[in-house]
Amino acid sequence: MMTLEQQFAKITARRVDLxxxxxxxxxxxxxxxxxxxxxxxxxxxxxxxxxHLGHCVALNKLxxxxxxxxxxxxxxxxxxxxxxxxxxxxxTRPQLSREKVLENAKSYQDQMFKILxxxxxxxxxxxxxxxxxxxxxxxxxxxxxxVAQLLARDDFSKRYxxxxxxxxxxxxxxxxxxxxxxxxxxxxxxxxxDQLFNLLLGREIQKVHGQEPQIVMTMPLLxxxxxxxxxxxxxxxxxxVNDSPKDTFGKTMSVSDDLMWRYFSLVLCMPEExxxxxxxxxxxxxxxxxxxxxxxGRRIVEKFHGAAAGxxxxxxxxxxxxxxxxxxxxxxxVVPAGKIGILTLMVKAxxxxxxxxxxxxxxxxxxxxxxxxxxxxxxxxxPENGVVxxxxxxxxxxxxxx
RNA sequence: GGUGGGGUAGCGAAGUGGCCAACCGCAUCAGACUGUAAAUCUGACCUCUAUGAGUUCGAAGGUUCGAAUCCUUCCCCCACCA
Numbered sequence: 001m002m003t004l005e006q007q008f009a010k011i012t013a014r015r016v017d018l019x020x021x022x023x024x025x026x027x028x029x030x031x032x033x034x035x036x037x038x039x040x041x042x043x044x045x046x047x048x049x050x051x052h053l054g055h056c057v058a059l060n061k062l063x064x065x066x067x068x069x070x071x072x073x074x075x076x077x078x079x080x081x082x083x084x085x086x087x088x089x090x091x092t093r094p095q096l097s098r099e100k101v102l103e104n105a106k107s108y109q110d111q112m113f114k115i116l117x118x119x120x121x122x123x124x125x126x127x128x129x130x131x132x133x134x135x136x137x138x139x140x141x142x143x144x145x146x147v148a149q150l151l152a153r154d155d156f157s158k159r160y161x162x163x164x165x166x167x168x169x170x171x172x173x174x175x176x177x178x179x180x181x182x183x184x185x186x187x188x189x190x191x192x193x194d195q196l197f198n199l200l201l202g203r204e205i206q207k208v209h210g211q212e213p214q215i216v217m218t219m220p221l222l223x224x225x226x227x228x229x230x231x232x233x234x235x236x237x238x239x240x241v242n243d244s245p246k247d248t249f250g251k252t253m254s255v256s257d258d259l260m261w262r263y264f265s266l267v268l269c270m271p272e273e274x275x276x277x278x279x280x281x282x283x284x285x286x287x288x289x290x291x292x293x294x295x296x297g298r299r300i301v302e303k304f305h306g307a308a309a310g311x312x313x314x315x316x317x318x319x320x321x322x323x324x325x326x327x328x329x330x331x332x333x334v335v336p337a338g339k340i341g342i343l344t345l346m347v348k349a350x351x352x353x354x355x356x357x358x359x360x361x362x363x364x365x366x367x368x369x370x371x372x373x374x375x376x377x378x379x380x381x382x383p384e385n386g387v388v389x390x391x392x393x394x395x396x397x398x399x400x401x402x
Numbered sequence: 403g404g405u406g407g408g409g410u411a412g413c414g415a416a417g418u419g420g421c422c423a424a425c426c427g428c429a430u431c432a433g434a435c436u437g438u439a440a441a442u443c444u445g446a447c448c449u450c451u452a453u454g455a456g457u458u459c460g461a462a463g464g465u466u467c468g469a470a471u472c473c474u475u476c477c478c479c480c481a482c483c484a
Binding site (some may be wrong): 321365 | 429
């Protein structure tokens with residue numbers, strides 16, 4: 001059994017904001033005294049079914065709470081998902097059908113239980129309460145928030161100042177999220193730093209409903225593979241939980257040296273002292289950054305795919321990229337016997353999206369048949385069984401004649 | 403409802419009758435260098451039966467030898483005023 005101090009330390013590690021430390025201590029003490037786990041809320045939007053490492057930052061935190069005996073209350077925003085959230089730019093998100101939302105939610109749960117303990121997780125759909133909510137209640141709820149309050153939110157004020165559109169729906173979203181907290185009687189809510197406003201509004205709305213306000217904790221936003229923007233699906237700079245071990249490892253290796261420490265901390269939850277020690281080892285030359293990153297990649301793969309997969313992905317990577325050999329497995333493409341143009345062949349093999357692209361790749365010197373570099377776009381070959389077409393560093397296809 | 407501004411390739415943004423498949427930036431892809439690092443440099447970046455052809459600049463019509471550029475109608479977006 002952990003002491004209160006230990007719990008507090010574990011629970012607040014890596015966090016950015018915390019409102020407030022005192023409240024959290026008090027409530028933890030109460031929880032211990034009454035032997036009643038705290039309810040830790042987090043919400044998610046089911047519009048995209050893929051979780052990525054960015055989501056794992058908060059999920060890891062939830063897991064910390066579970067390890068201390070608390071209950072995670074996970075809210076799937078199916079109701080809001082069906083309305084279509086226009087957040088961010090003016091592009092309104094497509095509305096999702098009921099079926100699609102459920103399907104996404106299902107896949108979501110499969111992925112999140114790679115980190116969370118299902119025995120200590122409650123899952124709710126917010127359509128449970130919003131589906132039946134009448135409009136007079138909605139209006140009454142909105143009465144608790146002023147436009148000035150909403151405009152205080154960073155991204156709203158920026159967009160307003162820049163004459164960029166803000167949909168009324170977006171204004172309503174924080175309120176919706178806040179009301180979720182009321183409905184599940186959240187003790188703590190976790191989110192990314194960009195969620196701070198919404199989380200804090202939850203406190204206000206809970207007070208209005210006579211509840212003790214939730215404690216709010218935000219987690220850092222993990223930078224994506226580009227090293228600049230936060231990891232997100234729309235920017236394509238992400239490592240998905242469901243990526244293959246090979247991809248997960250490869251993408252990890254493309255993270256910059258400077259950024260990899262964040263991944264150690266936020267994805268693997270490595271304690272700060274250990275990270276500091278690793279950094280020191282790299283700085284002194286005792287360890288090569290590449291090897292440290294290899295370890296990072298291996299451990300991330302292990303987290304989602306098991307120990308064997310990590311070692312294997314690392315070995316495969318070394319084989320293909322360090323030693324420039326062929327991968328152990330590659331896509332097979334069946335082509336009819338006889339002569340075929342190289343461009344056509346590449347498109348058929350999925351190595352290029354169009355013949356124009358295939359042409360460019362050939363002209364750039366990126367294409368090989370077997371070991372021979374192809375430089376003539378009009379080359380016709382008569383492929384042999386098992387010959388490998390390579391396009392760039394990552395494109396491989398094995399040909400089968402048939 | 404009124405006034406003004408606007409819709410150009412993944413994004414941002416030039417271009418306002420021929421030199422426009424459309425400057426430039428970002429993103430992306432490839433090559434060099436490497437640790438698939440990062441950074442940097444170079445090239446490419448609508449499609450095709452490919453030194454040519456075909457489709458693009460919100461949509462549809464029209465004027466013209468010729469339109470992303472001019473005209474008409476329509477659709478959509480934004481701000482301000484009410």
